Amino acid sequence: MLAVIHTSTLLFWVVIILGCISRLEIIFILRLLKYWKTDVSSILDVKKINNMKQVTLSIIFLFFSYWGEAQSVLQQIKMLDFTPIVSYSNRLHIPNTSDDTLTIHSVGFGLTVIERSDVDDSYFPWYMTWEYVAVPFVKLDFNFAHYKEEFNLFTPRDGASPLVLSAGATAGKGAALLFFPVGLNGTAAVATDFKNAYFQYGVGYDVLGLSIGVSGLLNLFGPNDSFYKKEVALEIRYLINWD
Amino acid sequence: MNLRNLPTSLIYSRLFLGILIGLIALINPVSSGLISTILIFIRILTDIFDGIIARKLGVSSEQLRVLDSSVVLFFWLISIGAVFYLVLQLFLTNYIWILLILALEFLAYLISLVKFNKPIATQTYLAKL
Numbered sequence: 001m002l003a004v005i006h007t008s009t010l011l012f013w014v015v016i017i018l019g020c021i022s023r024l025e026i027i028f029i030l031r032l033l034k035y036w037k038t039d040v041s042s043i044l045d046v047k048k049i050n051n052m053k054q055v056t057l058s059i060i061f062l063f064f065s066y067w068g069e070a071q072s073v074l075q076q077i078k079m080l081d082f083t084p085i086v087s088y089s090n091r092l093h094i095p096n097t098s099d100d101t102l103t104i105h106s107v108g109f110g111l112t113v114i115e116r117s118d119v120d121d122s123y124f125p126w127y128m129t130w131e132y133v134a135v136p137f138v139k140l141d142f143n144f145a146h147y148k149e150e151f152n153l154f155t156p157r158d159g160a161s162p163l164v165l166s167a168g169a170t171a172g173k174g175a176a177l178l179f180f181p182v183g184l185n186g187t188a189a190v191a192t193d194f195k196n197a198y199f200q201y202g203v204g205y206d207v208l209g210l211s212i213g214v215s216g217l218l219n220l221f222g223p224n225d226s227f228y229k230k231e232v233a234l235e236i237r238y239l240i241n242w243d
Numbered sequence: 244m245n246l247r248n249l250p251t252s253l254i255y256s257r258l259f260l261g262i263l264i265g266l267i268a269l270i271n272p273v274s275s276g277l278i279s280t281i282l283i284f285i286r287i288l289t290d291i292f293d294g295i296i297a298r299k300l301g302v303s304s305e306q307l308r309v310l311d312s313s314v315v316l317f318f319w320l321i322s323i324g325a326v327f328y329l330v331l332q333l334f335l336t337n338y339i340w341i342l343l344i345l346a347l348e349f350l351a352y353l354i355s356l357v358k359f360n361k362p363i364a365t366q367t368y369l370a371k372l
Contacts, residue, residue, distance in 0.1 A: 016340045019347075020344060023344060025370075
């Protein structure tokens with residue numbers, strides 16, 4: 001107002017800008033406040049008044065700040081070639097306390113991004129080839145034991161987690177000559193049963209993403225003799241519609 | 244005079260100061276610039292000290308703050324009227340910016356009335372400037 005009366009250009013603009021900013025601040029305060037309140041010194045007090053956690057405001061801020069980038073990332077994600085993975089594995093477990101054995105079954109479901117794939121069937125049935133690279137994949141395996149006598153596993157008290165989460169890469173390559181397919185795949189991943197961390201390995205005979213092979217877990221930070229992990233499993237796996 | 248009434252008196256003094264600015268603009272337009280500047284300066288001082296005194300005396304209340312905000316609005320509306328009367332050309336040259344501030348002020352009041360059914364009494368530091 002001083003500026004307006006004295007017609008000072010600089011002060012005039014200071015007053016106008018401050019006036020706009022201060023009114024916008026009040027508007028934002030009113031929009032953010034959950035209930036009517038007097039004596040709100042600045043917009044920074046709103047979170048205290050609303051009992052909002054700082055992290056909530058930060059998320060809102062980040063959401064609006066990086067909305068453009070998020071859209072771009074979402075666009076890229078939409079362009080990825082997602083393929084589901086299903087697997088079943090079976091292993092014999094020899095408990096330390098007993099000479100008896102029990103069978104552990106694992107059923108896994110996951111998702112992978114096919115990075116590169118090719119099926120050349122132009123000479124089918126005389127000759128065809130396939131190859132794929134799936135990275136990354138994320139898979140969750142659920143383990144359950146076939147109980148024998150008194151021995152139980154994956155119960156809340158025995159310390160063995162029935163869930164194993166893994167993430168890694170798998171690739172396969174093969175060829176078929178007169179309906180006789182020969183293919184190979186390999187898998188490398190890190191896994192956790194939410195108690196320990198493991199390196200997961202796997203090798204299999206591969207026909208167009210359908211694999212029969214072996215897989216196992218190596219404890220990365222501790223002894224590898226806990227429960228089912230030391231034994232190698234027989235695994236059947238399929239990458240659905242990967243081509 | 245009861246000291247506990249001092250913050251309320253300071254708030255009402257701004258009502259008086261606003262009316263005075265309007266009257267001076269009408270009666271003596273030539274020297275009203277300097278007098279208005281002094282009156283606005285006094286108004287700022289009363290705005291700062293009414294809150295401090297109210298808190299010291301323990302009479303700070305929601306009612307007082309609502310009254311303060313209403314008087315501030317009245318004061319600025321009178322002052323804008325005075326400017327409009329005194330320097331019409333300046334007003335006309337920059338009417339977009341002045342109307343922008345008025346529109347934002349109106350919007351803020353509208354939001355407060357619609358959302359809370361009560362007037363604004365935020366007392367932000369920026370608005371005091």
